[in-house]
Each structure stands twice: as structure tokens, then as C-alpha cells.
Amino acid sequence: xxxxxxxxxxxxxxxxxxxxxxxxxxxxxNEYVYxxxxxxxxxxxxxxxxxxxxxxxxxxxxxxxxxxxxxxxxLPHATLRDTAVYYCIVRVxxxxxxxxRQLTFGSGTQLTVLP
Amino acid sequence: xxxxxxxxxxxxxxxxxxxxxxxxxxxxHLYFYxxxxxxxxxxxFLVSFYNNEISEKSEIFDxxxxxxxxxxxxxxxxxxxTKLEDSAMYFCASTSDRGFNQPQHFGxxxxxxxx
Numbered sequence: 510x511x512x513x514x515x516x517x518x519x520x521x522x523x524x525x526x527x528x529x530x531x532x533x534x535x536x537x538x539n540e541y542v543y544x545x546x547x548x549x550x551x552x553x554x555x556x557x558x559x560x561x562x563x564x565x566x567x568x569x570x571x572x573x574x575x576x577x578x579x580x581x582x583x584l585p586h587a588t589l590r591d592t593a594v595y596y597c598i599v600r601v602x603x604x605x606x607x608x609x610r611q612l613t614f615g616s617g618t619q620l621t622v623l624p
Numbered sequence: 625x626x627x628x629x630x631x632x633x634x635x636x637x638x639x640x641x642x643x644x645x646x647x648x649x650x651x652x653h654l655y656f657y658x659x660x661x662x663x664x665x666x667x668x669f670l671v672s673f674y675n676n677e678i679s680e681k682s683e684i685f686d687x688x689x690x691x692x693x694x695x696x697x698x699x700x701x702x703x704x705x706t707k708l709e710d711s712a713m714y715f716c717a718s719t720s721d722r723g724f725n726q727p728q729h730f731g732x733x734x735x736x737x738x739x
Binding site: 541543547550551552553554555558560596602610612613614615 | 628657659661666667668669672680682713715717725727728729730731732733
């Protein structure tokens with residue numbers, strides 16, 4: 510089963526920042542936090558991942574709390590095309606497991622960006 | 625940007641028939657995966673594949689399923705005798721072997737419909 514808890518749904522106004530929370534209170538020291546999204550039954554799309562430091566790329570920012578028990582994905586300027594299901598996934602690191610382990614998807618958060 | 629490609633996009637098959645789903649992973653990737661998503665349900669892991677053998681498989685991946693990398697570019701999933709409950713989206717994913725927790729990249733899937 511997924512080791513994360515996310516709200517079922519959220520709305521965000523177009524052009525505003527979308528902040529998607531995720532709880533992963535049982536995360537281990539060797540587990541990364543990954544975020545993916547799925548737009549209307551397309552394949553899951555990788556967004557960002559991190560271990561303990563905050564991360565930013567061209568798509569989003571990831572803020573991980575100091576105790577690593579929760580994180581927030583930030584889409585700085587949401588557009589209508591960001592409407593999707595967003596998945597927060599924890600996964601053991603490559604170095605710990607010796608293999609690139611599978612992703613365990615939960616139900617995610619349905620983000621709807623409103624015009 | 626390199627991407628995972630899957631063919632066909634939609635496959636309709638009679639129950640009991642064999643079906644082969646095809647994937648071309650990203651060219652320098654070495655770990656390959658199949659996932660499935662039944663309509664309205666979560667994305668579920670089926671199998672991972674590395675160095676020409678199965679690394680891990682879920683309990684869904686029973687004797688009716690097999691995977692193969694027949695050449696240097698293709699990765700296939702075969703279902704020997706399809707059942708109605710095999711109807712789902714099937715996603716292929718791949719990741720590189722650089723050992724730095726590289727993300728899995730997904731194709732857009734094959735919709736399998738069993739009649």
C-alpha cells in the first residue's frame with residue numbers, strides 16, 4: 510500500500526500558485542519523495558523528487574519539512590493544462606536497495622485549475 | 625526530449641486470445657517496467673526487468689504474463705490467454721542505470737479491451 514496521504518481534490522485559480530500537500534509520516538531515512546502527475550489517463554509524468562533538501566526545476570518546487578514527515582509540491586503559476594491527478598510517492602533509494610524499485614501509486618490529489 | 629513509446633495505443637482482443645503489447649524505452653535506459661491501470665483505479669506495478677531477467681514482480685503478474693526484450697530496443701508484455709479482467713491501460717516505464725535515483729519515465733500506454 511502507498512505510504513503517503515494526500516487530499517482527494519483541490520481547486521486552484523489559473524495564474525495562482527498551486528500548493529499540494531502530502532503526508533509521509535513513516536518515511537525512512539533512505540526513501541525519496543517523488544511527485545508524478547497523470548493527465549486524463551495518459552501515462553504518469555515525472556515532476557520532481559527529493560530526499561531532504563528543497564528542490565526546484567522548470568516544472569515545480571518541492572518543499573520537504575525538516576523532519577521529512579510531509580512535503581508540498583508547488584506549481585508557481587498554475588495553468589488549465591496543469592489540471593491532473595498528482596501523486597506523491599515515497600521510494601527507497603537506489604543505493605539502499607541495489608535496484609531501481611517500482612513506484613507504488615496511491616489515489617493522488619485531483620487538482621482542478623479554474624479559469 | 626527522449627520519450628518512451630508504446631504501440632498500439634488501443635488493442636481490442638477476444639477473450640482467450642494472446643496479446644503482445646510493445647514498448648520502446650528511452651535508448652540509454654537499462655531498467656524497464658510494466659504497470660497497469662484498470663479504469664477508475666490506481667496505477668499498479670506488474671513487473672520490473674533488468675539485464676534480461678525479471679527483477680521483481682507483483683502478485684498480479686501470474687503465469688499468464690511474460691516479458692521479453694527481443695532486441696536492443698523493444699520491451700514487450702505478453703498475456704497468453706486474456707481474461708475480461710485484463711482490460712486496462714498498460715504503461716511501460718524505463719529508467720537509467722546511473723545510480724543517482726533517476727526517475728522512471730512512462731509511455732502514454734496501451735488501452736487493452738477484452739471482449
